[in-house]
Amino acid sequence: MLDVAGKVSAEKKIAKGFLDKFGALIGLILLSVTLTLLTDKFLTLDNLMNIFRQSSVNCLLAIGMLLTILTAGIDLSVGSILAISTMLMGIVVVKWGMNPILGMAVCLGVGAFFGWLNGILLTKLRLPHPFISTLGTMNIARGLALIVTAAAPIAGFPYMIQFVGREFIGPVPISFLLVIIVYVGFHLFLTRTATGRYIYAIGGNKEAARLSGINVNRVLVIVYTMSGLMAALAGLVMVGRVNSAFPLAGLSYELDAIAAVIIGGASFFGGVGTVWGTMIGALIIAVLRNGLNLLNVSADFQMAVIGFVIITAVFIDVLRQRASKM
């Protein structure tokens, strides 16, 4: 673990971040190799693109979740925020027939608003843990999503809105390109900006961060707002994918997002975790589901297998770390 060579350039350091996640990556590779051997459909361009597309919603939710977990927090409301922001977009665009651009702005704005609300509840009302505040907003947002159309789904979005979630450039789904852009952006944000570093600092030691002159509350509000924004963006992708907004969209997605972050090597206690690890975590989940689908494993067995693979994937990482400490 220690870099004996001493001086490491900034670039190397980023690469090290990659290598640190080797465990999860090994898990992903092992999983993929196994699936390639088990079914000839797995390693096809078509299928890989499928996986990317299928993982994109979770990838977007997970990156927001990563931010909150880095600060030793959590955001249970992402799935509900996804629902309310897309429902409101549906009302604005489909029901009221307003401009799709405006609709997208509404979607993102609503997401950011609920995220901001989470941040404010946490910092201004000083609720003891984001579990409470986001559990609250999770219920409130879901309730609102159900109320606005009396639980009816909204279909018939204009092409412009469906574009991101639906279209391809060549064989590559645009939703996955979006994910890549977002991830690169967050990678830069977390490693190259002061605020990014503050996020790690707060998660590592909140009191030390505060005494270092960091405006902890401000950073937390930013973090939760971003998580809400990412949930809305995930919603936008989802609307394109399923051609509709519906009030139960994103139900219990928070678990998958958290799992991606943790499988990707982040720590629940804050301060540890990377953007790329999270992506690998999300891909592991997506590949696993895809593989089980291709193998036509029945749903009940899928559950058991998923449980088993999650434990194994993380265990491989534990083994690797233990080995590297020898």
Next chain:
Amino acid sequence: MLDVAGKVSAEKKIAKGFLDKFGALIGLILLSVTLTLLTDKFLTLDNLMNIFRQSSVNCLLAIGMLLTILTAGIDLSVGSILAISTMLMGIVVVKWGMNPILGMAVCLGVGAFFGWLNGILLTKLRLPHPFISTLGTMNIARGLALIVTAAAPIAGFPYMIQFVGREFIGPVPISFLLVIIVYVGFHLFLTRTATGRYIYAIGGNKEAARLSGINVNRVLVIVYTMSGLMAALAGLVMVGRVNSAFPLAGLSYELDAIAAVIIGGASFFGGVGTVWGTMIGALIIAVLRNGLNLLNVSADFQMAVIGFVIITAVFIDVLRQRASKM
């Protein structure tokens, strides 16, 4: 917060434990008063007993959850463990026609086994956080519960098994008496035994606990085993309540259990939390649901109201603590 008077007797301290939870208690009282004013059916003996009975499953899950949260952990698998342990009891008792006592032993044994498995995964495989290990077992146990009878429920349990979940002594449901006994037991366990104290110590500072000669792994395995056992006990109550075991029983009940623990004043970071706080947390949730039913609040609004009340209940506690610090 600091006890100025100095010497406090053991009895007073228990009372203080109660008072420390005053915030949640205030929340509960306010909620109850509101409901009493809104509907004359709320404050009837019958209805109160209803609430106690309805909260008993969550109370039992929450007490196990409390133990894990006290050690700075979590147990996502409680709902699934509830399902698999009751399903297996159903197979043993209903399908194979074996002795009900044996069946109950199987139920509790299976619960304890899965809990123990959680503990072993965490301590022996050294998975980084119980989120992973219990997410794994959550999926595995649910998968198995679905597999064992191909998703069919099992009904027709003998009276002996239904007894706990179903019967009353006078107006008092036996399930709630069971909860009281379990809670008193855990109160004594946590405050009066060495192992109980170790649980707080591990949550407060794991390394310090280890250096004090505490066998941290042993205590963690005990904690998760107990959580599994309590999930199975909750299952026993549930089977009595609905006279059947079904594979989707307890689905997403972990969220309610966690909410009860946190509303009851425990800290996610471990080391802080009480048995009685947890009970109040569980009662707040039960009273809330009961009240919404009594008021015939429509389904869509229910969610939003629940979210709002959770935030408010905890916020009252925050306000109280802030006031007492002045």
Next chain:
Amino acid sequence: MKEDGRPKVMVILKTLSSQYWKFVEAGAKEAAKKLNVDVTIVGPSSEAKIDEQISLLEDAITQEPDALVVSPSQPVTVIPAFEMAKKKKIPVLLVDTDADWDDKVTFLGTDNYTAGKKGGEQLASMLKPGDKVAIIAGALGNTAMDHRVKGAKEVLQAKGIKVVAEQPADSDKEKALSVMENILQKNPDIKGVFSANDDMAIGALRALEARKLKIPVIGTDGTIEALESIQAGNLSGTIAQNPYQMGYKGVETALKAIRKEKVSKRIDTGVDVITRKNAQKKMNFLKGLLD
């Protein structure tokens, strides 16, 4: 077409985690055997996992079957995937729940609204105008159950029966029990209950039994547990759909579509109103399927 020349049909259901869907599965399997079709049946872990169902659908299309038989959890959500299937010229059939998509081969099933209406009629037939009833609904946003509730409610109200409580119990037996207990606190004088599925009906029944209230309860679905309860004289009736037929006919019709035979756009698999009179027969039929 598979190497062995058998046509390949993929069946994507809402879930396989309940008996109802196991019956659909049994029907599809039986058809596979009888008609010599290669049938694969999959479904997500729960009906709420809408995204998972879409993924299943996409992954099924990847495998290029000769036909798809789909029961969408949220009808509108599957349309983009259906379009993908269309591009690959894979015919799509819907079972149990319809979707508004012009290029579907057919829809086989009953409609939940009708089922709800029948349930309402059955319940109304046991009551008189002015009686109070309660409705136990599924989780809000569960379209199928919403439709059942809507149908039942309309009929009940049309017959002058008062719906005094309508509460969700998330398809959970234990929650239904709690909800019923609470409803009884407020409305001890209700004369009947309609439940959007059988599990919740059985939960509600428990609450009534505890209060020694003997009033009619009507469920929906026709699970074995419900049939047993009806035979025991507890549950008054259930609106049974024909999941087995949906599965069987689904595959059968898919085969027809593959062979480019003419297929009717709407195939009704019918509902049975089950009461004590015909419960045994239905039970024998269902039990026969599970062996």
Next chain:
Amino acid sequence: MQAVKETSLLKLSKVNKSFSGIRILKDIDLEIKAGEVHILLGENGAGKSTLIKIVTGAYRKDSGEIYWEGNRVAIESPLDAMNLGIATIYQELNLIPELTVYENIYLGREIKNSGKFSLLNQKEMKKRVAEYLKRLNLDISPEDKVSSLGIGKQQLVEIIRALMMDTRLIIMDEPTASLSASETETLLKIIDDLRKQGIAIIYISHRLDEIKQIGDRITILRDGCKMATLPVKKTSTEQMIQLMVGRQLKDQYPKESFTIGAEGLKVEDLRLRKRKETISFTAYQGQILGIAGLVGAGRTELARAIFGAEPIESGKVYVFGEEVTIRSPQDAIQAGLALISEDRKGEGLILDLDLEFNMTLTSLKRLKQGAFLRFKKLNEEANRYLHELRIRPSDVDVPARKLSGGNQQKVVIAKWLATNAKVFIFDEPTRGIDVGAKVEVYRLMNDLVKQGKVVIMISSDLPELLGMCDRILVMHEGKMTADLSREEADQEIIMKAATGGIQNA
């Protein structure tokens, strides 16, 4: 002093330990005799704590043998060590903040009721702890929550915990680092008593005066190698330093004098929360201002209040003549203040993050271009302090957790030097750092003064205050009780003011 018994209690032979492939301990031999006070001395990072952690079972050795009373033993867990009769006061506090004092003291070896389900006998535990606290005349209640105590009192709890065990050997890793002079005296007396009872002590400290006072034999480590074991009485301070750092150290307190300048920090009628008295003082350019006092005198509280880390009731603060309103550490930094906290683990460092991260955290605003940080600059800056403060290992990518206590302290100092502060408040800056490094810190203070910065040093180490400060304020129970010039100040008068004997401020 009683003659050292010649029976060997603990013997280490050829003990080795590596972390991540780097050898920290190299073939260490060590023998502890019953009833002796054995000193371990060495620079920060020499391996002292690592060595004792092998004895206490906190770490496992890579190779080598351990003998207890002549028998080879395997110590694989802290419990094994305890069962042998080894009690330890670790360098870093190891208390459970949410538990009470008595619960912490008895943690892991609770007294239980006989029979009755082996429930805890809380009454008995409380009673015994209360008696012990009374005997030592300490103002701590057995039922105080540990988190409500200041760091000094926490250290005392940790010490009492070891003392109340039934032991043959007590290991103390810098026990006096957070104690005041009088408490240190009490501890040293206790140690003398223990020695008389035949209990052996391994004592680690960077305070040479203490070492001289109580040590029987001394073992000196350098870079993981044992240099020598010598009788303390026959070894001079110079010799010790020479063996330890490999060179002579001319002057322990390199005091330089400058001409007094402007009023740098002026505090006027500052009233702290829950205190009645107000505090006023001024720190000037060109001076090092010392603040002395006993543990709990309120020095840390004062510093934190000035820095905006704690709310204040009333009062004004001027920085170079300008009134500033400070409501948060952010405001304080904006106003040009820096506070080097006394609690490096809790308030100073982000332990899981690397040194570069920690050292540059306070100055990121300065080290960016547009929105993005300049990595090269960050790296340069971090490396500069690494060398200036001689931090080891000298690798900016190591997480702070892996540094020895003293090196961690240096990282905290570096972090604040990197800011452009005008006023530096050092709270116990040399706590836990070795004599060589102390001199570096003093030189740094001199440099800061030279650059026209204002330096305030809160310390419980009187010789250090006397050696380095131009003026010394003394606090007692939240009040300023003396304002002494360098000439006026001596140990006696400070102690008198610190215990409330005089009030002339």
